[in-house]
Amino acid sequence: MATRGKFSYYVEPRALQVADRPRKFLAAFAAVLEHGNYAVALDSYARLVARCGRCAASCQLYAVTGEDQDIPCHRSELLLRVYRRYFTTAGLLKARVSGASAFTLTDDYLDRMGEQFYRCTACRRCRVECPLGVDHGLVTHLARWLLAEIDVVPKALVAAVREQLEGAGNTSAVSVAGLKDTCEFLEEELRDTWGVEAKFPFDVEGAEYVFFPAVSDYLLEADTLMGNAAVMHVSGGSWTIGTGNFDGINYGLFYSDRMFERIIRRLIAEVRRLKGRKVLVGECGHATRSAWCIPAYAGADPPEVVNCLEYAWRMLEAGRIPLKPERIPERVTYHDPCNLARVGRITEEPREILKAICADYVEMTPNRTRNYCCGGGGGTVSLDEIRPFRTGLMGRKKAEQIRATGAQLVVAPCANCKKQLREVCEDHGLEGVKVVGLHELLLRAMDFGVAAPAAAAGAGLAAAGDSSPTG
Amino acid sequence: MHGWLQWLQGPVFWAALCFAVLGLARRLGLAVAQIRGALARAGDRRVGYRAVWRGTVRWLSPAAPLGARPLFGATSALFHLGVIVAPLFLAGHIALIRDAVGLAWPALPNAAATALALAAVVAAVALVIERLASRATRSLSGFQEYALPLVVALPLVTGLLVMHPAWNPAPYEPMLLLHAATADLLLVLVPVTKLSHVALFPVTQLATELAWHFAPDAGAKVGLALGREGEPI
Numbered sequence: 072m073a074t075r076g077k078f079s080y081y082v083e084p085r086a087l088q089v090a091d092r093p094r095k096f097l098a099a100f101a102a103v104l105e106h107g108n109y110a111v112a113l114d115s116y117a118r119l120v121a122r123c124g125r126c127a128a129s130c131q132l133y134a135v136t137g138e139d140q141d142i143p144c145h146r147s148e149l150l151l152r153v154y155r156r157y158f159t160t161a162g163l164l165k166a167r168v169s170g171a172s173a174f175t176l177t178d179d180y181l182d183r184m185g186e187q188f189y190r191c192t193a194c195r196r197c198r199v200e201c202p203l204g205v206d207h208g209l210v211t212h213l214a215r216w217l218l219a220e221i222d223v224v225p226k227a228l229v230a231a232v233r234e235q236l237e238g239a240g241n242t243s244a245v246s247v248a249g250l251k252d253t254c255e256f257l258e259e260e261l262r263d264t265w266g267v268e269a270k271f272p273f274d275v276e277g278a279e280y281v282f283f284p285a286v287s288d289y290l291l292e293a294d295t296l297m298g299n300a301a302v303m304h305v306s307g308g309s310w311t312i313g314t315g316n317f318d319g320i321n322y323g324l325f326y327s328d329r330m331f332e333r334i335i336r337r338l339i340a341e342v343r344r345l346k347g348r349k350v351l352v353g354e355c356g357h358a359t360r361s362a363w364c365i366p367a368y369a370g371a372d373p374p375e376v377v378n379c380l381e382y383a384w385r386m387l388e389a390g391r392i393p394l395k396p397e398r399i400p401e402r403v404t405y406h407d408p409c410n411l412a413r414v415g416r417i418t419e420e421p422r423e424i425l426k427a428i429c430a431d432y433v434e435m436t437p438n439r440t441r442n443y444c445c446g447g448g449g450g451t452v453s454l455d456e457i458r459p460f461r462t463g464l465m466g467r468k469k470a471e472q473i474r475a476t477g478a479q480l481v482v483a484p485c486a487n488c489k490k491q492l493r494e495v496c497e498d499h500g501l502e503g504v505k506v507v508g509l510h511e512l513l514l515r516a517m518d519f520g521v522a523a524p525a526a527a528a529g530a531g532l533a534a535a536g537d538s539s540p541t542g
Numbered sequence: 543m544h545g546w547l548q549w550l551q552g553p554v555f556w557a558a559l560c561f562a563v564l565g566l567a568r569r570l571g572l573a574v575a576q577i578r579g580a581l582a583r584a585g586d587r588r589v590g591y592r593a594v595w596r597g598t599v600r601w602l603s604p605a606a607p608l609g610a611r612p613l614f615g616a617t618s619a620l621f622h623l624g625v626i627v628a629p630l631f632l633a634g635h636i637a638l639i640r641d642a643v644g645l646a647w648p649a650l651p652n653a654a655a656t657a658l659a660l661a662a663v664v665a666a667v668a669l670v671i672e673r674l675a676s677r678a679t680r681s682l683s684g685f686q687e688y689a690l691p692l693v694v695a696l697p698l699v700t701g702l703l704v705m706h707p708a709w710n711p712a713p714y715e716p717m718l719l720l721h722a723a724t725a726d727l728l729l730v731l732v733p734v735t736k737l738s739h740v741a742l743f744p745v746t747q748l749a750t751e752l753a754w755h756f757a758p759d760a761g762a763k764v765g766l767a768l769g770r771e772g773e774p775i
Contacts, residue, residue, distance in 0.1 A: 125610040
């Protein structure tokens with residue numbers, strides 16, 4: 072059961088039954104300020120925000136809609152206003168002096184916030200443009216958590232987290248038997264189609280890497296996963312998949328730090344159980360960014376976090392991934408997932424790999440730290456009910472960018488971006504464009520010392536538009 | 543008239559200056575305390591100080607603001623340059639301070655200071671016009687956003703008129719009085735408005751960085767505080 076009406080996304084029925092919401096929201100706000108690290112940022116934002124409009128000029132949504140509500144600064148002001156009024160001395164004094172005319176948090180105001188903070192993908196492109204370092208993505212992140220404490224949160228996100236923490240143990244409800252079946256099938260596919268004996272090793276104690284892709288990859292991105300396994304195979308990497316937890320997705324990042332820390336602790340527990348030394352994250356942006364937070368939760372000797380792009384580039388550079396002499400002929404472009412690229416952490420590795428394996432690699436502009444979001448960031452890609460907004464408005468800039476490159480293949484090393492970009496291409500008439508994983512291309516380019524059947528090129532692409540949750 | 547001027551240039555000025563300095567120091571102190579608290583709570587204390595530093599000093603370059611809104615950015619850069627440099631390096635001001643406390647530093651030629659101050663006044667007015675002209679900034683702006691650039695420009699305007707009697711339609715002394723009064727007003731406003739970025743600017747990028755350094759048990763504690771800890775999802 073889901074309810075729509077108040078919001079453009081589905082919420083659970085209980086969201087509409089919560090009473091006394093303003094008081095509860097403020098109680099949550101007070102608790103978060105007390106125990107979390109947000110006060111230092113909110114305090115300086117609330118005091119200094121320059122309202123210079125630079126964030127508007129950098130927002131891909133505002134560029135398309137031109138609506139005031141879509142200016143990042145405007146949206147953040149919704150929360151900063153509450154902060155000023157209820158959590159600063161000046162605000163409390165002002166409210167006392169102005170009496171009834173003072174700003175008061177109301178149910179309507181909360182509903183507006185509920186709608187607004189899901190019109191932002193928290194891509195943080197505007198952060199780069201803000202002279203005062205205001206991070207509107209942070210404000211969105213925090214506002215969503217506070218809203219979740221009064222149950223204003225998209226049903227798709229809660230349902231996935233419930234499945235992960237209280238149900239099957241992962242967001243797509245994949246059983247261990249199902250997982251093993253899938254991997255066996257992929258091993259056969261690797262052997263029969265590609266001529267490589269790569270394995271998906273399960274529960275190997277003491278393996279160097281414990282692998283956490285977005286679990287949806289097991290359902291949707293067979294070629295990317297085969298590429299992951301092939302890279303581990305040829306490079307002789309010691310890795311394993313834990314049957315206790317094999318999902319890198321952490322939707323807590325999108326709506327609740329409470330969930331975020333529970334999910335991340337489960338992941339750490341699995342690495343500890345397997346006595347693994349490192350976390351290898353699959354092609355997934357937010358899973359990687361979440362995993363980067365592991366040191367905060369893992370205590371002494373935290374496992375190192377490595378994204379599969381970093382691993383693959385390191386191996387390729389070391390000459391441990393043999394490549395075929397012929398390069399991939401199609402025109403290829405690369406989409407930077409915000410969660411990897413915005414802070415400049417992973418931008419060059421994938422490019423180096425692509426330049427090594429593609430004959431016609433082109434950049435889309437802007438790129439790297441100033442890339443445009445796919446339009447489905449911040450968990451919004453899981454909300455099928457807002458697809459017209461996601462692809463039509465939020466994804467329009469991306470569609471224009473892709474079209475301008477003339478590329479046939481768009482590489483998006485993120486489960487979230489892949490699903491969104493396929494829908495963007497579909498909805499914007501980019502028919503000749505295929506969205507692929509980087510490891511999918513790498514698989515095509517790797518030389519396994521046998522003549523792989525040519526039919527394998529581009530085979531087995533997952534169907535676009537599948538509504539399973541992705542990362 | 544002379545008594546008033548002495549009063550504004552003397553006790554009132556010192557009071558305003560103390561209010562500004564102490565106010566900013568208090569704000570800065572609070573920010574530092576918050577930062578230390580955040581660092582203590584953070585589970586991962588490795589902070590990307592280098593990136594924070596780069597992100598901060600990047601905005602000190604006059605070319606930095608050009609990116610997203612070139613005209614607004616250039617106007618703002620010019621405004622900041624004039625507002626900071628002209629009064630601090632004006633020979634007349636330096637002489638006043640030398641007489642009062644014995645400190646002195648090299649001055650700009652008066653012509654250069656005049657040019658900078660003029661540019662800043664023009665930029666202040668331009669900032670307000672540009673703010674009004676663009677829909678995005680118009681929708682974001684309130685009273686402070688329009689008033690502050692003009693309030694900052696007031697001591698510059700009056701200062702220019704004091705320095706250049708030929709431009710001054712009013713008698714010298716009242717204008718000097720106005721100059722001192724507007725400068726004192728500005729000092730008082732600095733710590734209580736967003737002008738406090740003069741001191742807090744170095745803190746903001748770090749504040750953002752630290753906010754992303756989650757406190758490892760913040761979620762559980764919030765759950766406990768709200769009585770939702772054991773609640774099914």
